[in-house]
Amino acid sequence: MDTDNPNLDLDGVVVPDLVHRLAAGREVEPVWRNLIGGVTFSIGGGAEYVKYGPPHAEFDAEPEFARLRWLSAYVAAPRPIDHGLDDSGNRWLRTEGLPGTSAVLGGWHDRPEVVVPELGRALRRLHDRVPVQGCPWEWSIAGRLEYAGRPADTLGPWPALDLVVCHGDACNPNFLLDPSGTCVGYVDLGRLGVADRWADLAPALLSLGWNFGEGWEPALLDGYGIAPDPGKQDFYTRLWNLA
Ligand SMILES: Nc1ncnc2c1ncn2[C@@H]1O[C@H](COP(=O)(O)OP(=O)(O)O)[C@@H](O)[C@H]1O
Ligand SMILES: [Mg+2]
Known part of the structure; x- marks a missing residue:
């Protein structure tokens, strides 16, 4: 494991209620932290992923959702499941896991x-x-x-x-x-x-x-x-x- 990678500095990440709710009892694990305050979580050992973070010009779930839906006809990209805003104003995007x-x-x-x-x-x-x-x-x-x-x-x-x-x-x-x-x-x-x-x-x-x-x-x-x-x-x- 590359311990110098700031994206993997996941100690102390608290799983948001929204992610627990989407997981519905399945295992949740933070896997990636980005530089704009967002974290991606895997659910159910990689069955699904949720990208979750504060509003930011570089993370808008809706445009990414639309692109994933269009792109999957041509190349392997995560199938988008749903997206939204939670009660604390954070954005989230849930996708099906790719096996890689x-x-x-x-x-x-x-x-x-x-x-x-x-x-x-x-x-x-x-x-x-x-x-x-x-x-x-x-x-x-x-x-x-x-x-x-x-x-x-x-x-x-x-x-x-x-x-x-x-x-x-x-x-x-x-x-x-x-x-x-x-x-x-x-x-x-x-x-x-x-x-x-x-x-x-x-x-x-x-x-x-x-x-x-x-x-x-x-x-x-x-x-x-x-x-x-x-x-x-x-x-x-x-x-x-x-x-
Ligand atoms: N559907 C998916 N299937 C497999 N891995 C995923 C999926 N979505 C995200 N990941 C993993 O989570 C990481 C972060 O997701 P990404 O969309 O790149 O967020 P960020 O904008 O924070 O870089 C990816 O580099 C990848 O390792
Ligand atoms: Mg990325």
């Missing part, structure tokens, strides 16, 4: 030679399989800059677009692996939408350093099957750091 372990947990943290190429292949599969045509959402440069409260020219000229349906938070922990190291699903899809493929590649590459150490970028790009593009990587990394 986050790519940074359960020992995968120590096996980047297996994990990193698969993260690239898995991101490519998502981009290849989910159709841009008919996707109801976009994750545009303009929209993200507006959300960040920045003028449109903040990052300099915008690179030409090569559009796919982007995950929206393609950081390494949001890919679930089976015991052989094959990606069996994607989670955390509240910002899924049409954007340039480098909008996903940039945070996927950026998060390798935090999760696996330096030097793994070429392995992810090889897995994805794309040549480095330092200009686009830089643009979308700067955009990621803004919004």
Whole structure:
């Protein structure tokens, strides 16, 4: 277990009444703490998951629910069950469990030679399989800059677009692996939408350093099957750091 991971600092997490109610007597376990005050709980040993947290621009259960419902026709993503607000004003989203372990947990943290190429292949599969045509959402440069409260020219000229349906938070922990190291699903899809493929590649590459150490970028790009593009990587990394 990676004891330095702040996401796993789960001591003292109190299970909210709402989560107990959803569990209806089944076992509840906190599994992940995010940086905006939210915690994800597993119910019944992974049969279901509940993401629970205070209102925040980066966690709105309704858009994530809608995206999960749409996406499951194309790739493995959690089937959404229900969502809402509890009496204390916290938001929650309940999904069916996928049979996989986050790519940074359960020992995968120590096996980047297996994990990193698969993260690239898995991101490519998502981009290849989910159709841009008919996707109801976009994750545009303009929209993200507006959300960040920045003028449109903040990052300099915008690179030409090569559009796919982007995950929206393609950081390494949001890919679930089976015991052989094959990606069996994607989670955390509240910002899924049409954007340039480098909008996903940039945070996927950026998060390798935090999760696996330096030097793994070429392995992810090889897995994805794309040549480095330092200009686009830089643009979308700067955009990621803004919004
Ligand atoms: N339906 C699910 N099936 C399996 N694991 C899940 C599921 N939902 C969440 N998880 C686990 O909980 C973690 C946190 O969920 P996530 O939606 O990524 O929340 P956050 O926005 O806090 O990162 C994931 O990285 C994954 O390990
Ligand atoms: Mg996540």
